[in-house]
Amino acid sequence: MYILKDAPIVEPLPADLEETVHNCVKRWDDLQDLRMTSRLEKQWRSECMILLEGAAKDKVVQWLDQCLQMGGELDPQVALAHFLNIIRLPVSKWDEYLQAAQVQLVQEGTRYQCTPQNSEPVSPHSSELLQELDLELDFKEGRKPKILKDLSNVLASVLMKRWTDTLTKVFLEEVPNCIEQDIAKGLWLETLEEMKGIPESRYQSSKWQNTFKGSELAQAINKITSPNYLVKHACHRKKNVPRYRIVWVGYYALGEVLGLLQERWTPKETVKQWEATSKKDNFQQKKIPGVNYTLLKNDHNPSKLVQTIFSFENLVPLEAFPTQVYLLLSAENFTQAWNRTIAPGLDEYHFDLEGISPETQFDQIRRWLRSTQGRQDLARIKLRLTEPFQTILDCTVEYFEFVQKIQIKVWDFRLHKDEFESMFQDGKTWTPGLCKHCFNEPPINQCVQDKLTTFLTWEEVKCKYPEFDLEGAGISCAPRGHRVMPVPPPQIHNKDGSIKEHKPITNIYHPIDDLHLMIIEANQEIINRCGRHIVRLIDSQTNQLHDFIYFNAFPVDILDSMVTNNEKDSGVKALNRERSEKMLYWSRGDMVSIGSRIPKGGAKGTSYDTYRGMVATSKETICLLFDHARDSLAILESARSVDSTLVSKLKEVSKECNRLGISGANIYRCQNYQAPVHNEIDASQGLCAQLWHKGKDEWLEWGFFNLQLGYLIKTQSNTLWSFDSSHMHGTNLPSQESLITSNQWHWNESSDNEEDMEIVNELEEGEVADSTEGIKFSLVSLVLG
Structure with missing residues (x-):
C-alpha cells in the first residue's frame, strides 16, 4: 500500500x-x-x-x-x-x-x-500510472479490482479493455474457445457490476466518453445489442455455442442493459442525433451487395413465411423470450416479435424482406389460419416442425376459437340497437349497456346499478378515523372471540446477531361498526333473471366511474375451465408478501405471478423479464402458457362489456411489456390469500376475479375492501371487479375457524346448463382440494417495484 x-x-x-x-x-x-x-x-x-x-x-x-x-x-x-x-x-x-x-x-x-x-x-x-499498475496487479492475481471514483483516462482504457475481453469470451467467442457456464456467469456479473458502478460524474466527462468512443468495448456492445445477435452468435444447434447465451439474452436483458450503458457513456448531442435519425417504424433491411436473397413474400398464401419463421433457429427464441409463443394471437404481438427477432434473423439468413409489412402479413396469417386451406397447410407444415412449434400452431387455432366463444357468451345478453328500435319508435334512448331482460324495470331492479361514493385521499381517511392506526391493520367482521390470530413475524437477525424488533401491527377493525364501509353484495333474483348483476361506483362530485363489481361474470363452462387452469402448477414460485413491515402480521396464502416483472431484489444482473419458472420448452409448458392467455382474455372481455375504457388503458400502458396472450398485463393467481390495509404501485387500474369462494356469508369472509372509496365487496364465486392498487385496500379477514377448516373445501364443476345460474359448492367425503378459501385471479399491469 x-x-x-x-x-x-x-x-x-x-x-x-x-x-x-x-x-x-x-x-x-x-x-x-x-x-x-x-x-x-x-x-x-x-x-x-x-x-x-x-x-x-x-x-x-x-x-x-x-x-x-x-x-x-x-x-x-x-x-x-x-x-x-x-x-x-x-x-x-x-x-x-x-x-x-x-x-x-x-x-x-x-x-x-x-x-x-x-x-x-x-x-x-504519476497518480495515473500507480493506479494502472495496482489495477493490473489485481487482474493478474484474480482479485476483484476496487473501482476507483477518480478514474483517469489511462485507467478507463485498462478497464474497458478488460470488459471487452470478458464480453467477447462470454457472448461473442466462437467455438472451441467458449467458456463454461459457471465461469461465464461469474465473469459477466462482475463486469456488469463494475460497469454499472461508474459514477455519473465520471461517465459524463468528455475524457471518459472519448475513451469509450475509440475503444473496442463500444464495438463489442454494438455486436451484442444488434438485433441479429441471436442468429449470429447464439445459435446452439447450428454453431454449437453455449446454450446460456440465448437464455441470458432474456434473463439479463442484454440488449437493454448494455444499450443503456452505451447511451449513458455517449455525448448527449450524439444520442439526440441517434433519436432524430432512427426510424420509428418497422425493421428496415439493408441488403449486402453481391449477396443473393431468397424471395419470401407471397400475397395469397403466407404458409411459406410461417414455415420459415418456425424452421430457422432463433427466429422465435422461446428460451430467451417464452411469451413469443403468443406471436400469432394479435397484430401487436406479431409486430413486436417481427421487429425484435424475426426480421433481423431473416435478414441474417439472407431472406428478401422487401415489401413485407408485419401488420399486413399478420392479417393474412390470421385469415389463413381460420380458413379451410390454412388448416390443410398447417397439417403439412407441422410435419416439418419440432414439437414446441407444432404446439404453438395448434394452441393458436384453439385460441381463436375461444375468442369467438367468449365474445358470444359475454355479450349475448345485451340488447342491440336494432332490437331496441324494433321494439320502440324512439331509438335515441338506447345505450350499449342496456339489458334486454330488465330495460323496463325500475333502476333498483335493473342488472346494472350505479352507487355514489366519494374518493378520499389517504390523509383525509386518517383524519376521518384519527383514533385508528389503519395502515397494516386487519379488517374483519368476525366477532372478537372468533377473529383470526396474527401471523408470527419471521426472525431477522441484525449484524451483531441480535434479533430485529418489529413494531406490532395487530389491530383489527370492523368494516361496518368502526369504518362504516358501504357493503356491496349480489342480488340473486337479478342474477336469476338477467344472468348478471353489475354495480358501478360513481364519484358523487365528478361523476367519474371509479370501480365496478360484476357478479356472475363468466359463463359456467368458461369458469370451470379457469378454475381447472388455476389448479395446474404454473412453475412460478409464490411472491413473498412479507417483505414489508406492514404485511408481516396479516398476510397469508399464496400469490403466484404469471407474466413479467421488474425485479425487487432477486439474482444479480436480472432485469425486466418473465417470472422465473415461466418456460416454453415443451408441449406441456406451452399449453400452460396458452391456458393463462385464455384466462386473461376471459377477464378482459368480461370487463370490457362493463368498462371498455379501463380495458383499453390496461392494454395501452402494457403494450411495451412482454405479452401474456393479447395483453402485456400480468395475472396474479391467489389461493387462501388475505392481506391487511396496504397499497401498491402499478401502472394502471387492475381487475380481480373471485373464481371460487367458500366462507361464512354473515362475516363477509375474504371480501375485498377499498378504504379510500369506502366500500366492501361481499365476494362470492364468479365475481369480477376493478380496483386501483394505489388506493388503500385489502382482504376482509376470515374467522379462525374458517382458516383452520378451509383445507377441506373444494371446487365442484358446474353443469353448463342455462337454467343453472348458481355455482354449487358442496363437500364430498374423502376429497380434499389444493385450494383453500377459493381461487382468485388478479389481472393488472406491470408491477413497478
Missing part, C-alpha cells in the same frame, strides 16, 4: 457534519438489514448527496484537504465520492481508508512506499 512518508493528522469531524455522517451510516445499515442494498443503493447515495449539499459539502472537501496536509487542489466530486465510501465503513476504519485513499486523491506528488523499516522513497510516479 502506498502512503505518505509523514502520515497526516486526521482532525475530528465538525459536529454538524458528524451528525450527517451518522445519519447516512444508520440509513445504510437499515437497508442492509432489509437486504435491499442492491436495489436502493442509488437512492441512498442520492439522499446522502442531498444531505451533503451546500456548506456541508464544502466542509467535506476542506476536511479531506486538511487530512492530506498537502497543497494543490482537490476535485470536490472526487473527494465527495471518497467520502461516500468512507461513511459506509465503521468509524474505526476511517483513518485506514484515508491512508489508502490519499494517493488516489492527489493529482501530483511524490509517492513513498511504507516498509517495516524507515520509509524510503521510490521513484516518483
